[in-house]
Amino acid sequence: MAQRIPRDESLSRVHGVGALFAAAYGNVGSSIYYALGVTAAFALGLTPVAFVISGLIFAATAATYAEATVMFPEAGGSSSFARHAFNELISFVAAWGQMLNYVITVAISAYFVPHYLAVFWEPLGHGPGDIIAGGVVIVFLAVLNIRGSQESAKLNLILAVADLATQVVLVGIGVVLVLSPQVLVDNVHLGVAPTWSDFALGIAVGMIAYTGIETISNMAEEAKDAARTIPRSVGLVVIAVLGLYLLIPVVALSAMPVVQNAAGHYTTALGSEFANDPILGIVENLGLSSGPTEVLRFYVGVLAAVILLIATNAGLIGVSRLTYSMGQHRQLPEGLRQVHPKYRTPYIAILVFAAIAMITLVPGQTDFLATMYSFGAMLSFTIAHISVIQLRRNNRDAERTWKPPLNFRAFGFEVPLTAVLGGLGTFAAWIVVMALNPRTLAVGIGWMVLGLVIYVLYRRNQKLPLTETVKVLTPEPLGVEEIEYRSVLVAFEDDQPFSEEVVATAIKLASKRRRGIHVHSMLTVPTHLPLDSDLPDQEGAAQSKIEQAKLIGGQRVTGHVERVRPGQAGYDIADEAKLINAAAVVVGLRYRNGRPLYDKTLQTVLGERPCRVIVVSEQGAQRGGELVPAPV
DSSP states (O other): OOOOTTTOTHHHHTTSHHHHHHHHHHHHGGGHHHHHHHHHHHHGGGHHHHHHHHHHHHHHHHHHHHHHHHHSOSTTTHHHHHHHHSOHHHHHHHHHHHHHHHHHHHHHHHHHHHHHHTTTOGGGGSTTHHHHHHHHHHHHHHHHHHHOOOOOHHHHHHHHHHHHHHHHHHHHHHHHHTOOHHHHHHTOBTTTBSOHHHHHHHHHHHGGGGTTGGGGGGSGGGOSSHHHHHHHHHHHHHHHHHHHHHHHHHHHHHHSOOEEOTTSOEEOGGGTTTTTSHHHHHHHTSOOOHHHHHHHHHHHHHHHHHHHHHHHHHHHHHHHHHHHHHHHTTSSOGGGGOOOTTTOSOHHHHHHHHHHHHHHHTTOOHHHHHHHHHHHHHHHHHHHHHHHHHHHHHTTTOOOSOOOSOEEEETTEEEEHHHHHHHHHHHHHHHHHHHHOHHHHHHHHHHHHHHHHHHHHHHHHTTOOSSSOOOOOOOOOOSOOSOOBSOEEEEEOTTSOOOHHHHHHHHHHBOTTSOOEEEEEEEEOOTTSOTTOOOHHHHHHHHHHHHHHHHHHGGGEEEEEEEEOTTOHHHHHHHHHHHTTOSEEEEEOEEETTEEEOOHHHHHHHHHOOSEEEEEOHHHHHTTOOOSSOOO
16 A cells, blocks of 8 residues: 555554544534534424434445445445446436535535634624625635645544544533433423424434435545445444434433423524524533633534534535546536646536535525435435445345345345335435425425436437446556556656546556555755745646546545655655555656657666556557557
C-alpha cells in the first residue's frame, strides 16, 4: 500500500475498523443536530419510537449497502448496485435520487450552521440572518471545492470522536438530572398527539437522521479487508446511532415535555422553540446552573456548527463525485461534468447544484427540506434493497465473502430478509411522504421528471440506448502486462500537463482492494527563492492534478504537493518511491516536435530505478501503438 509514513499518517489509519467507524459516524452522527427538532415537530411524544423504527430501517439498509459494497467495491452506492442488478436507466433513477439527497444535505446543513452560531450573535438564529449566513456558507464551500481542497482524515476523526463523546455526555447528564419515565408516558396521547398520520410522517422524516449512509459504498477502497472491516464498522455505527438516537430524544422530551396550549394544540419546545437548534435546547433545559449551562452552550454551538459545516462540504463533494460518475456513464451531458481549466474540478456541476441548494434554502422551511430529503433517500434506498435481492437472483451460485444474517430460500435462491424488510420499510416511508405532503409530492415528482427528460434527450441526442451501459472511454493503458502492484507512485512535474493516460495506467496496475495510488505532484521553486515561498498559483495548479486524479480513481488515490529545486525532480521521484515503498512508478513521456524527449528527469528516474518504472506515451495511445519506451 502506498503509505507515506512521515508526511501522511492518515493513510494507515483509515484502514482499520475504528477509523472506518469514525468516518461513517462523522457523516451519520451530524444529522441529529437538525433531525431531532424536525422529527419532534411531527411525532411529538412518540419521537423516540419514531427514531427506533427509522433506526431499524437504517440498520437493514446498512446491511444492504455493506453486502453490495463488498461485492462491488466502487463509488456510486445504490446507482452502482442498480447498474449491476438491472440496467442503466434504473441506475440513473437511483443516482438522480441521490443527487436530490446531496442537494438537500447541503441546504439543510448550511441552514443550521448559523442557528448554532447564534449563541455568539443572536440575529443568526432567525430570518433573514440565518438564510443569508446559510447562503454564504454554501457559496464559500462551493468556491473552495472548485479550487480543490484536500480533506483532513485526522481532523474528521477528531471531530467524530468529539461529537460522539459530547452526545454521550449530554445523555449521561440528562439521565441523571431530567429523565422521567412518567413524563415520557404523559407526553403521549395516542391518535391525538401525535395523530397517526403525523406519527407515520415522523418515522419517514426521522430517516433524515441517518444522512450519510451513502458514504458506506465508498469505504471499501479504504479497508484492508473489505469483507471483514466494513461489516464490523457498519455494525458499530448502527449500534451507536440506534442507542444514542433513542436516548437523546428520551432526554430531550423529559426536559421539554409535550404541553397543550391555550388553543388546545399539543406541542413541545423541542419541535417549536428549539426546532432549529434542538441540541442547544437540551443544554438549556438540563437544569444546570447558569455558569455550566453557558459554557456548554458555547461548546455545543461551536462543535455543532463545525460538524454541520463539514457535512455541508461532504454534500458538495458528493455532488461533484456523483456528477463525474454519472457523466462517465453517459447519464448526464458532458457540459455538467466539465472540469475547470485551471483547478481540474467539475466546477459546472458544483455551481449548478450549489445554486439549487441555495434556492431550496431561501424559504427557510426545515419541514419541507426534511420531507424532500426523505423523498430522494427512500427512493434510492428502496432501489438499493431491490438491487441486492436481484443480485442474489442473478448470481445465485456466486460465492459471497460477506452477507447479512437472516436469509431464507425462496424462488430458487437465498433471499436476504434485511433487504426485504428494509425495502418494504423504505418504500412505505416514500409513499407516506408523498401521500401526506402534496408539495413534496409535486416537487419530488417534478425533480425526477426533469432528470428523466434530461437523460432521455441526452441519450437520444447521442444515439445511445436508454438501458445499456455506455461508459466514456478512458484512455486504455497500452503495453502494460496484466499484473497488480500493491502500491503505485504517479509523478507529475509542474510544467507537465495532467494526463488521464498516466492515471489510467496507474489504476490498471494498482491493486483494486487497496488505497495504493499516490500522486506526487511537484512544484519547482527557483533557486533565488526560499523553498517555502508563497506561490499560490503554482500550488493550486499542482494540487489540481491530484484532485483530477481523485475524480478518475476515487478514494484509491491520495496525493501531496512536493516543492523541489530545478533539476532535482528525478531524484525527488526516486526518493519518494523509496519512502512509500512503491512497487511501481508511472511517469509520462514528453515529446518535442513529434519526437520522444528523454529529459533529465526521466533519465534520472531510470538511472536511479527505485522500483519498476512504467513510461507512458500518450502519442502512442492516440495512434493505437505501443508504449514508448516499453516498461523498464
